[in-house]
Amino acid sequence: MTVSNAAVATRGEHNLGDESSREAVEELRTLHKRVEELEAHVLFGEQRRRAMLHIMMDLTETNRRLSDQRRAMIHIMGDLRDTTEEIRRREQELRDKQEQLVQTAKLATIGELTTGVAHELNDPLNNIGLYIGNVLDLMVLETWDSERIERDLGRAKQQVAKATEIINHLRTFGRAAPRQREPVEINRIIDDSVSLFSEQFRLREVELVLELAEQDPRVLGNPIQLEQVLLNLLNNARDAVVGLDEKTIRVSSRLGQDQVQVLVEDSGPGVPKELEERIFDPFFTTKEAGQGTGLGLSIVYAIVKDHEGQIYLDRTAEGARFVMELPLESKAV
C-alpha cells in the first residue's frame, strides 16, 4: 500500500511543464497523503485493538485471581469457624480445669488449716467437758442448785454451737463453689478467714492487725472463692513472717469511689524485685518441696479476675503488701 516519496518526486521531474501531469502529480500527492492518513488511522486502530486485547487479557487474569481469592476466602472463613469453635472448647476446658484447681487448692488449704482447727475445736470441747463435769459434780453431791446447773449446761450448749460453727464453716468451704454471684460483705469474709487462722497466729506469736472499713462494703461475688483469696494471702503472709523477730500481719479494707480495696500486708522480707513478675504464675514457688505448691497466688489471680477485679503487689511497702480491688455491688455489671 505504501507509495514512496521518491517515486512521486521522480515522476514529477519527468513531466515538468505538463499541466495535466502536474495535476496528476498533485492528485497523487493528495492521494498519497490520504493513504498515509489512512495508514496512520489503521495503525492507531491496530494499537487500540492490541491495547484492548491487553486489557481484556488483564481482565481475565484479574477475574481468575479474584475467583481464586474468593475460594481462598471461603476456605479461611471455614477455618476461622473451626478455630472459633476450638477456642470456645478450649476456654471451657480451661475454665473446668481452673475450677478443679481451685478445688484442689482448697483441699490443700483445709489440710494446712487442720492443725489450727484442731486447736480451735479443742477449746470448746474442753469447756464443754468442764461444764458438764461441774453439773455431774453437783449431782453427785446432791446439791440441786438449779441455777448453777442451768448456767453450766447453758454454757456447754454455747460451746457446742461454737464447735459446730467451726465445723460447718470448713464443710461449706470444702464444697465446690457454686458459680452464681451474690452480694458479699467483704468485712465478713475477712473476719471469717482470719478466724480460721487465729489459732495458728496465736501459736506462732503473729500479731494480727485488722482495719476494716466502717461502711461495710459489699461486692457481688462468690463468698467461698473470695474467702479462698484471703486464706491464700494469709497463708503466704504467715509463711513470710515465721521465724522473724517482728511478726505482724495487717489486713484492711477500704471503701473507694466504686470499688473496695482489701490489703494484706506482712512484716516479712517482701517479694524480691526479680520475682515480682512470676509470683502469680501457676507452680511458681520459692518454698521447699512439700511446703508450697506454687498455686496459691495463681488461684488468687484467677478468682479476682473472675470477679472483674484486680490484684497486685504494692511496691511502696517494706514487706509484702498485696492489694485486691473489687467493684462494689452497686457498680458491678
Ligand SMILES: Nc1ncnc2c1ncn2[C@@H]1O[C@H](COP(=O)(O)OP(=O)(O)O)[C@@H](O)[C@H]1O
Ligand atoms: N507475703 C509474701 N512475702 C514474700 N513472698 C511471697 C509472699 N507471698 C508470695 N510470695 C512469693 O510468691 C511465691 C508464690 O506464692 P504462691 O503462689 O502462694 O505459692 P506457694 O505459697 O505455694 O509458694 C512464693 O513462693 C513466694 O516466693
Ligand SMILES: [Mg+2]
Ligand atoms: Mg501460697
